[in-house]
Amino acid sequence: MSRNDERPEEPAGGAPEQLALIRETVRKAKVPKAKPRTWRGAPLAKELPVARVLVDKGVLHLDKYFDYAVTQELDAVAQPGVRVRVRFGAGAHQVRDGRREGGGMIDGFLIERRAESDYAGPLAALAYVVSPEPVLSPELLALSRAIADRYAGSLADVLQLAVPPRNGPAEAKPSPEPLPPPGAPEAGTWERYAHGPAFLRELAAGGAPRAVWNALPGPHWPEELARAVVATLASGRGALVVLPDGRSAARVDAALTALVGKGHHTLLTADAGPQKRYRQWLAARRGSVRAVIGTRAAMFAPVTDLGLVAVWDDGDSSHSDDHAPFPHVREVLELRAQHSRCGFLLGATSCTVEAAQLVESQWAAPLRAHREHVRAAAPLIRTVGDEEVARDGAARAARLPSLAWQTVRDGLRSGPVLVQVPRRGYVPGLACERCRTPARCAHCAGPLEAADQRELHCGWCGRDAAGWRCGECGSVRLRARVVGARRTAEELGRAFPAVPVRTSGRDHVLETVPGAPALVVSTPGAEPVAEGGYAAALLLDGWAMLGRPDLRAGEEALRRWITASALVRGQAEGGTVVVVAEPSLRPVQALVRWDPVGHAQRELAERAELGFPPVSRMAAVSGRPEAVTAFLAAAELPADAEVLGPVALPVAEPGRPRRPGDPPVGEVWERALLRVPPGSGAALAAALKAAQAARLARGGGDPVRIRIDPPDIG
Missing domain, CATH: 3.30.70 (Alpha-Beta Plaits)
Structure with missing residues (x-):
């Protein structure tokens, strides 16, 4: 074992001239290469007897390769990409995550075989090869190194996310032969988008188009994603689609199966057990299937000859990994598109600021529907301000304004009604009492806070903000934003006693609900799909989301509102959505116009002016x-x-x-x-x-x- 950057020590004393002479002599000297022949009596490999290994130590100061000798016994199986066990730190201690661990055997990946080592001393030998299955390809290694550098993390930590744990029975089972490519698909509902059919044709012809897709509301987006995958498969290449949760992944899986049948793709989600998941991962690595549909961990899936990477709803927090170095699916797939020179598709019914930046920088092209199709697919949006709620007697009695009450009654005549309630735990922010403009720091534009009876201070830079004055209207009075309701389901049950009430949230998430009349109370992100679409929807307590002291509060509120509203029938079918929030606010107006792209573009322009991410x-x-x-x-x-x-x-x-x-x-x-x-x-x-x-x-x-x-x- 060696550290590849070791250098001779300099003497502790001596004249400057002597030191300079010694340094020059060392610089010109040729360090002899290690040419191991035996290790503890065992003959070493005749060709390429040195293995360069990445040890499974996630600490940054060990983020480098180490050289080991390869015995003849392991010569045939010790190939690049396989898992190995090596002796590391014998007689010493290494630090990981703040804890000290004793030296001994440790897992690693064999990166390459070499004829010589840069280390002049004796090399320890590989202990053994865990499995001859090469699981780390050069492409995956290059991608993982790029991710580690971008997020200031270690390569070993990224590989823990990219390569699933080994499962012997799954590895021993052979994968089936790949099916021949399907034919190019028809455009279908992609005809509703200005450049939709052209995007599919370019994928089917072997091209690498990049697009930011603003999907229309309604039930068609899973099939549209599946058609993009089929077009890529028709060119003889592979495709990867990453979705925020297992429910949406199952919808795309079903749509793709309906188009081309089974055998062309596999589903990678956290719901599968270790053996099944590893078997599906191996099927992709071995080329038995050419397409992968999955959740966050699938962003590293080893798809052969990648032709398309796609992410759905990139604003969902599930796309940000909770393990070091915390990569985001969107950024990983952008890097994969660059490294593999393949197509890229970012789709959502809403639009993030990062998506708008990809279009503005011309890295990707916009893929949007004609305006008449937007008006036909989107429901009617109506608004109720909090001042109207305060004056509404019905709202004081049952926490529903009269407009929302009537909308629920009308909707229940023809189908289920969705009620979206913000999660508990949102932290109230501060805003101008007169015009509701969020209170921000004059130095860094961070959110202002007033905790424990202290004077106003910034939540980012910590500076005091005494003498704050609203930049919009000049008022000096502040108000705390309201927090969402906690007993909405019980209150609705009392208000509509003859109607069944279903709940969907953190403890129990419903996938679908029947098309019969019912009240479905859901937290954001847990909304089930209704058969035939919801007749109406209520978006309650809008201030609870808009009032968060977060840079993305408005963008996130609009994304959650549009996600819920997209499950409602179109305006031509009587679909209506009532949002309880101040009508003049930008996110509310964007929802009324169904213009998430315009909202994201304006947010991007403001962040560029203030130096906020993603511009900075x-x-x-x-x-x-x-x-x-x-x-x-x-x-x-x-x-x-x-x-x-x-x-x-x-x-x-x-x-x-x-x-x-x-x-x-x-x-x-x-x-x-x-x-x-x-x-x-x-x-x-x-x-x-x-x-x-x-x-x-x-x-x-x-x-x-x-x-x-x-x-x-x-």
Whole structure:
């Protein structure tokens, strides 16, 4: 075993001239290459006797390759891409995740075979090859290295996400022979989009189009995604589609099976057990199937001869991985499209700011429907402001304004009615009492907070905001946004006693509901699909989502509203949606016009003016105050980096739900945000990675967590 960057030590003393002479002599000297012949008496491989191995240690200061000798006994099976076991750190201790572990046997991947080693000393030999199955291809290795560099993480951590754990029985079972490619599909409902048929034709012809697809509301998007996959298969290439949850993946799986039958694709979701999941993954790697439909982990699926990568609803938080280095599906698939030179499709009924940026930068082309098709497919949107709710006697009695009450009664005559209620736990933000403009910091435009009777301060940079005045209307009065209801289902049950009430949420998510009259109360993201579509929908407590002190509050509220409204029948069929939120607000107006693209474009323009992501790149550094301070002092940040904060994070309480990255229970942590302009993102990631590696090499100390592109910077 060796570290490939070892150098001779310099003498501790001596004249400067002597030191200079020694350095020059060492620089010109040729270091003899290691040419192992035997290891503990065992003969080594005659050709390429050195194996370069990536050990399964996720710490950054060990993010490099190590050389091992290959015995003749392992020569045939020790091929690039296989899993191996090696002796690592014998007689020493290595640090991982703040804990010290003893040396010994460790897993790894064999990266390449070499004739010689850069290390001059004796090499330890590979202990054994876990399996002759090559699971790490050069393409997957290059992609994983790019992801590790982009997110300031280690290659080993990325490979833990990319390559599933081995399962012997699944590996021993042979995969079936691949089926011949299907024929090119008809355009079908893609005819409703201006360039939809042309997009399919280019995929079928072997092209690599890139598109941001603003899908029409209604039930057709799974079939449209499936047709894009079939068009790619018709060219003899593979396709990969990543969806936010198992329910949507099952819909695309069913649509693809209906178009071409079974055998052309496989489904990769978390619901499958380890053996089944590994068998399906191997089927893709071996080329038995050419298409993969799956959830987040499928973004690394080893599809042969990749021709299309697609992601549905990229704004869903499920697309952001909860494990280091926290990659996002959209970014991974963008890199795959570049590395593999294949097609790219980002689709959603809504539109994120990142999607709008891909179009504005001309990296991808827009794929939108004609306006007459939008008007025909979208339901009628009606609004109720909170001031109207306050004056409405029906709303005070049953928490439903009169318009919403009437809409429910009319909808129940012909089918189910969806009621969307925000989840509990949204943190109220502050806004101008007069015009409702969110209160933001004059220095960094972060959200203002007023906790524990303190003066106003910024939640990003921590500066005091005494003397705040609204930039829109000049008012100096603030209000807290309202929080969503917790007993909506019970209240609706009392208001409509003869109608069944179904709930769908975190504890129990419904996939579908019958087309019979019923009230379906759901939290955002858990809305079941109704047979024939919902007759109507209520979007309650809009302030609970719009009032979050988060950069994406408006964008996320609109995405959740459009996702729910897309399940409602079109306006021609009587579909109606009532949203309880201030009608003049931009997200509400975008919903009324069904214009998520225009909303995303305006958000992008404002963020560019203020230096917000995705125009800028951000990183979050969190830990105990002294650890964060020392880390920032040691990091060689780019010259154009701006440090916001640090600010204190909320103290985690026992029994409260915790998210990845939250501080340990009871500990006081701080977080600093680092912001750089366009073009400096790679330099920021490299600087943070180098600083973290140096800190860990010195012994670590208190943990410091780094997250590039944090999803929540509010």
